Amino acid sequence: xxxxxxxxxxxxxxxxxxxxxxxxxxxxxxxxxxxxxxxxxxxxxxxxxxxxxxxxxxxxxxxxxxxxxxxxxxxxxxxxxxxxxxxxxxxxxxxxxxxxxxxxxxxxxxxxxxxxxxxxxxxxxxxxxxxxxxxxxxxxxxxxxxxxxxxxxxxxxxxxxxxxxxxxxxxxxxxxxxxxxxxxxxxxxxxxxxxxxxxxxxxxxxxxxxxxxxxxxxxxxxxxxxxxxxxxxxxxxxxxxxxxxxxxxxxxxxxxxxxxxxxxxxxxxxxxxxxxxx
Amino acid sequence: xxxxxxxxxxxxxxxxxxxxxxxxxxxxxxxxxxxxxxxxxxxxxxxxxxxxxxxxxxxxxxxxxxxxxxxxxxxxxxxxxxxxxxxxxxxxxxxxxxxxxxxxxxxxxxxxxxxxxxxxxxxxxxxxxxxxxxxxxxxxxxxxxxxxxxxxxxxxxxxxxxxxxxxxxxxxxxxxxxxxxxxxxxxxxxxxxxxxxxxxxxxxxxxxxxxxxxxxxxxxxxxxxxxxxxxxxxxxxxxxxxxxxxxxxxxxxxxxxxxxxxxxxxxxxxxxxxxxxxxxxxxxxxxxxxxxxxxxxxxxxxxxxxxxxxxxxxx
Numbered sequence: 317x318x319x320x321x322x323x324x325x326x327x328x329x330x331x332x333x334x335x336x337x338x339x340x341x342x343x344x345x346x347x348x349x350x351x352x353x354x355x356x357x358x359x360x361x362x363x364x365x366x367x368x369x370x371x372x373x374x375x376x377x378x379x380x381x382x383x384x385x386x387x388x389x390x391x392x393x394x395x396x397x398x399x400x401x402x403x404x405x406x407x408x409x410x411x412x413x414x415x416x417x418x419x420x421x422x423x424x425x426x427x428x429x430x431x432x433x434x435x436x437x438x439x440x441x442x443x444x445x446x447x448x449x450x451x452x453x454x455x456x457x458x459x460x461x462x463x464x465x466x467x468x469x470x471x472x473x474x475x476x477x478x479x480x481x482x483x484x485x486x487x488x489x490x491x492x493x494x495x496x497x498x499x500x501x502x503x504x505x506x507x508x509x510x511x512x513x514x515x516x517x518x519x520x521x522x523x524x525x526x527x528x529x530x531x532x533x534x535x536x537x538x539x540x541x542x543x544x545x546x547x548x549x550x551x552x553x554x555x556x557x558x559x560x561x562x563x564x565x566x567x568x569x570x571x572x573x574x575x576x577x578x579x580x581x582x583x584x585x586x587x588x589x590x591x592x593x594x
Numbered sequence: 595x596x597x598x599x600x601x602x603x604x605x606x607x608x609x610x611x612x613x614x615x616x617x618x619x620x621x622x623x624x625x626x627x628x629x630x631x632x633x634x635x636x637x638x639x640x641x642x643x644x645x646x647x648x649x650x651x652x653x654x655x656x657x658x659x660x661x662x663x664x665x666x667x668x669x670x671x672x673x674x675x676x677x678x679x680x681x682x683x684x685x686x687x688x689x690x691x692x693x694x695x696x697x698x699x700x701x702x703x704x705x706x707x708x709x710x711x712x713x714x715x716x717x718x719x720x721x722x723x724x725x726x727x728x729x730x731x732x733x734x735x736x737x738x739x740x741x742x743x744x745x746x747x748x749x750x751x752x753x754x755x756x757x758x759x760x761x762x763x764x765x766x767x768x769x770x771x772x773x774x775x776x777x778x779x780x781x782x783x784x785x786x787x788x789x790x791x792x793x794x795x796x797x798x799x800x801x802x803x804x805x806x807x808x809x810x811x812x813x814x815x816x817x818x819x820x821x822x823x824x825x826x827x828x829x830x831x832x833x834x835x836x837x838x839x840x841x842x843x844x845x846x847x848x849x850x851x852x853x854x855x856x857x858x859x860x861x862x863x864x865x866x867x868x869x870x871x872x873x874x875x876x877x878x879x880x881x882x883x884x885x886x887x888x889x890x891x892x893x894x895x896x897x898x899x900x901x902x903x904x905x906x907x908x909x
Contacts, residue, residue, distance in 0.1 A: 346745055435840060444647060588791035
């Protein structure tokens with residue numbers, strides 16, 4: 317691209333880059349700014365707080381109304397991710413490596429669930445969970461999260477598993493390794509990156525989920541952090557809790573942003589592997 | 595896929611040329627059993643959480659079932675569907691949902707394409723653009739929605755202040771525009787990343803050859819890039835359309851569905867959790883399911899979208 321390196325072109329691309337970065341960051345910075353505003357400063361539309369305070373963070377991190385849901389989110393997200401990735405790895409291994417009738421049915425089923433309107437499940441699952449005593453409990457959210465994590469997991473993992481040079485397993489056995497050693501020393505390290513990527517995508521989906529979280533919970537015993545925002549009321553009922561909600565939004569967002577930035581290569585690979593190759 | 599089985603079968607046959615046929619079918623049977631065994635847990639969970647409840651929802655939708663009147667449950671046939679389909683609330687919600695879907699998907703397709711080209715071609719700072727683009731993708735939708743809500747609140751928000759202290763969330767058309775804006779901001783990076791993966795499959799040589807032949811940038815885009823990227827574009831469109839059709843989080847936070855801004859998902863949720871009417875709520879759920887099935891059918895049959903995964907079966 318000889319034409320692309322002229323100084324004018326360089327400036328054009330640079331401007332485009334800056335515009336994209338600004339559009340992505342400004343709404344996030346606005347939330348950060350709100351979270352540091354005092355109640356009086358909230359009533360002033362300036363982007364930079366006129367008076368700074370940590371009190372919003374202090375308020376939300378000292379109330380169980382937010383801390384407990386935060387712990388629920390972490391616990392439910394980790395357990396659901398673990399179960400979904402284990403079950404999806406087994407199915408993805410079968411899809412990528414074995415020949416068996418019904419494979420197309422499995423793929424079709426996973427696709428169907430990936431496209432499923434979640435609201436269609438809210439009514440029946442609400443009734444079923446109440447009947448079997450899982451309404452407003454961790455398992456009541458973990459089970460649906462696993463089911464919706466599975467299609468994502470099966471697609472991403474089977475795309476990764478197809479790229480693994482499985483002949484190496486046989487080579488290791490020829491060299492005298494037991495099947496277990498061949499798996500642990502040769503195959504597992506090759507499969508690990510795909511599994512890490514899949515875990516990240518499934519965890520992000522669980523962390524972000526809102527509809528089930530407000531439908532299948534009624535107290536902070538199992539309510540997750542995004543759902544708790546919608547129920548958050550200020551320290552007194554006469555103040556609109558704008559600052560504390562903004563602080564809570566920042567608290568649930570910043571770790572995920574850091575996480576996304578740290579694992580960005582893997583996330584991009586995972587998002588695109590299922591869609592383009594498969 | 596098929597190559598690996600042939601290899602195993604071939605190796606087994608070499609070992610025992612006499613029992614060739616038997617060995618092959620036994621191996622195939624064992625492989626079959628292992629395949630089913632490995633898939634079983636995932637299949638059971640998926641069926642238990644989706645297929646069974648959907649069947650149950652169909653049944654619920656045929657009953658008069660209000661949680662406030664539990665002694666008053668009665669089989670009413672299709673009466674709930676009649677009630678929903680003759681209600682202006684359903685048609686308004688469907689209209690709002692379709693408007694949000696069409697605008698947010700088409701605008702995020704155009705912006706996503708620009709973003710993908712930028713990420714593909716930019717000379718410097720490629721990493722920082724991709725990093726920035728991942729932020730809206732990773733952010734919790736509800737958290738971002740609060741940010742937009744406060745930004746558009748008169749005398750508090752910077753966007754409201756920039757637009758003459760307006761209060762767009764209190765009027766139908768402008769509130770829907772804000773909802774579409776929030777959707778576009780959140781989903782364009784995802785679109786861009788999917789399209790970027792498609793873009794990287796377009797061979798550079800082809801572009802250069804067309805350039806030598808005197809094709810303009812616009813011609814090259816429409817004659818080379820778009821046709822070659824068609825599968826990636828259609829898959830991205832299918833997923834974004836279905837995702838957008840079930841929009842819930844952004845509307846719930848931004849307007850709560852007030853002033854005629856509720857989507858079909860909001861309508862279904864209100865009927866279940868505010869009116870506590872399981873019969874009507876289920877009927878709405880089933881109607882949404884049918885709409886989604888129609889959209890998917892149009893994409894796959896009408897546009898020939900290759901369902902992702904169909905290639906997995908073939909391999």
